[in-house]
Amino acid sequence: MTLKERIGVDVGQKLTIEEAVEWAADNDVHYVDVCLDDGPIDPDAYDDAEVESIRDTCEDADISLGLHTLSAVNVAETSAHVDDAVDAYLQAYVDIGDMVHADRIIVHGGYHFTDDYEDRVAASKARLRRIIEYAGDAHPDLLLENHNFEPDASEMKYVPVTLDEVTEYFDELEADTLGWAFNPPHARQFPEDIDGYFETLGPDLCAEVRLNDNHGDVEEHLAPGEGDLDFDATFRLIEESGYDGHYMLAFGTLQDMLDGREYLLEQYSGAPSP
Template identity: 80%
Template structure:
């Protein structure tokens, strides 16, 4: 596939699965991610749409991903709520399998100032259960490296540092677990984009998520509005042999279509055909 065909759009909670794959087909987008949290996450609610979703994807060469909400704490330890988070992840797997999704993006959750060890342990255990639950399902799980929060924040995501991300993949290694690489998050740390990608490599990378920022705080800017060197980033990733997809995540749907054109037209060495 050309690079144009490999640059996808994350629709977030804006569209249902059925509407998202139709939109993708209408806009020559071949990779689309959807967050289900704007509606009840019930596999039984898709019975009437499964055939049309699968047909739209097949007829228009659309690869579908589901993106869990990072606000749902995969590191949850509280009674009742902890069980609900397991149910949440299983529901995403069930729906993804039902509609033919290729991937489910997951997160490690977050801890607070005085409970990191317990919550990281809970996070790894819960992700391990989700990986095992999804072993016979169609979609793979892709763990995203998260963004850092200010030191003064009470809440902190995991995994964020290169050491944490590497530790998670070492602990959870499985055939159906891959990496959702987020370069804007990586550049918040000294290892930067190059350090993260060289340490983890293209073999486990199932998606590269794209937006611009200034490398200091979490921002979802359009390409060109921040300081991320997209040319160097593409050269690094493409020269590694990575032939997977990229996923735009900023602004409106129209902003992301414009961003795709900006990237293809502006940066050297990027095929636009």
């Protein structure tokens, strides 16, 4: 695939799965991620015709489908009743992903508060172990995203965010069906920066690279060119490592992301001339 064909679009909750793959086919997008949280997260809500349509469109248009869980759902949940609901939420994503033949499900570590870091991280890792085991024979792999830092004044903080935390999660949760959804804009919030995260975890673990712009201090999800992320250096770092997977855009409108794809191709000095 060309680099352009490897740059996908995360439609978030803007479209259903069926709408998303049809939109991708119409716009020469070969990788698309969808968040299901704007509708019922229930395999029984999909009839046979819809499932067949999704599978056929992906096969005919060479589309790789991903499902992206909502980071607001706390994978580090410890409260009675709610913790069971989070397990059910993740299992439903796996079941739907398996049914429609999605290739990946992006998951998160959850979040903790000021005084419960250890308990929340333990719950997060235990829940991720359970969903890794649950998804062992399913069609999609699970991809864990390195999360963004929240300001010091924030009571809520995501995990894993630091390079030490991310490395610890992958070391402890190691599985053939668990990969890394690398988020460079998140990584640049830390001293190790994008280079340090990627060189430590490496291209073999990386299965998706998520792209948007920012200024390196807070989460912004800007279109490329609106911040100061060096996309040429980022592409050179990743491409020269031998990584041949896909990139995933996540900002603005669907048209913003199609325009952003063209902008990124212009920024990468290693891209072949059209």
